[in-house]
Amino acid sequence: MNKIIRFLTLILVTVSFSACKNNIEFPDRLEEKYMVLYSMVEAGKPVLASVGESFFFLDNVPIQNWRKDATVSLYINGEFIEHLKVYDRNPPHQPVDGDEYYKSxxxxKSGDEVRIEASLPDFDEVTSGSTTVPYPASVVDVKVISLLPNENGNGYDGKLQITFSDDKNSNDYYLVSAKKRAEYYPEHPDWPVNWVDVKYEDKIFAEKFDYIREAFGETKKSYSYGFFDDSSINGIEKYPLTLGFYHNPEVSKDSLTFAISLCTIDENYYKYLKSYREAFDSSVLQEPVQVHSNIKNGVGLVGSKANSTSEELYQFDVVIK
Known part of the structure; x- marks a missing residue:
């Protein structure tokens, strides 16, 4: 039955495409420029911000079109705090990677309402964005729950579980990222350490994968991070978030070692991540998607997060189970 549905869907889509044509006129240039402001505010850390300007995509300019002649003002809970100072090195936040950024x-701290204002000499209006820093989730436990030989016989498939509590009194948004140390040789401390992304297998990451995309041969994508809201887990005191990983004992000779980050994020950052992924997933049937922005008189994002996990590495004994 499923095969019949896929076949009929493909026929309908093909007929629809052949029955209509749409000519799109593209303007020669888009002369208007916008200020770009990006900042990912993190609880317990200084504020970092990048300021730049938009450009026509055919122009020969650097992808990181950041400026260091901006005036960047920081307000916390409605009170002016300071003008941020410029620094010349790559900022540690993602997804933007620029050469110049500003630091407070x-x-x-969590609960602070943060507003950032930025101005440039050649722009008339002040650009601004604001966020309320979320509170971290309560992490109950982090453990490896299984490690079994895989079907190919060339290693092991494991399950990493992060158990945390969700606040029933608020709408919460989460960002999780984890990497497993793949190669580490104590006898060669000067050798580089390789890290491999885990698999975001938990049902909470499930994407809608309809018959039309499947008919065109699209497969599910792999990402280096996962994000979700609490609409399906609101108020659960112990939610077992499950991630998958591959273990090869030939290149991971000691304990299972992970770098894990589970963050609560604000709503604007969640919308930004969601629209960013939709815009760059390059589906064959993808309509144009505008990346979410909460910037006044410009584009970009002022978002925030609070890390719920330890910044230390997590280590577990290798136990086949």
Whole structure:
């Protein structure tokens, strides 16, 4: 039955495509420029911000079109705190990677309402964005729950579980990222350590995968991070978030070692990640998607997060189970 549905869907889509044509006129140039402001505010750390300007995609300019002649002002809970100082090195936040960024002396905390204003000499209006820093989730436990020989006989498939509590009194958004140390040789401390992304297998990451996409041969994609809201787990005191990983004892000779980050994020950052992924997933049937922005008089994002997990590495004994 499923095969029949896929076949009929493919026929309908093909007929629809052949029955209509749409000529799209593209303007020669888009002269208007916008200020770009990006900042990912993190609880317990200084504020980092990048400021730049948009450009026509055919122009020969650097992808990281950041500026260091901006005036960047920081407000916390409605009070002016300071002008951020410029630094010349790659900022540690993602997804933007630029050469110039601005840094505060002040440290923000969960619950703070943070507003950032930026101005450039050749722009008339002040650009701004704001966020309320979320509170971290309560992580109950982090453990490896299974490690079994895989079907190919060339290693083991494992399950890593992060158990955390969700607050029933708020709408919460989460970002999780985990990497497993793949190669580490204590006898060669100067050798580089390789890290491999885990698999985001938990049902909470499940994407809608309809028959039309499947008919065109699209497969599910693999990502280096996962994000989700609490609409299906709201108020659960112990939710076991499950991630998959591959283990090869030939290149991981000691314990199972992971770098794990589970963050609560604000709603704007969640919408940004969701629209960013939709825009760059390059589906054959993908309609144009505008990446979410919460910036006034410009584009970009001022978002925030709070890390719920330890910044130390997590290590577990290798136990086949």
């Amino acid at each position: 002396d002040a440290i923000v």
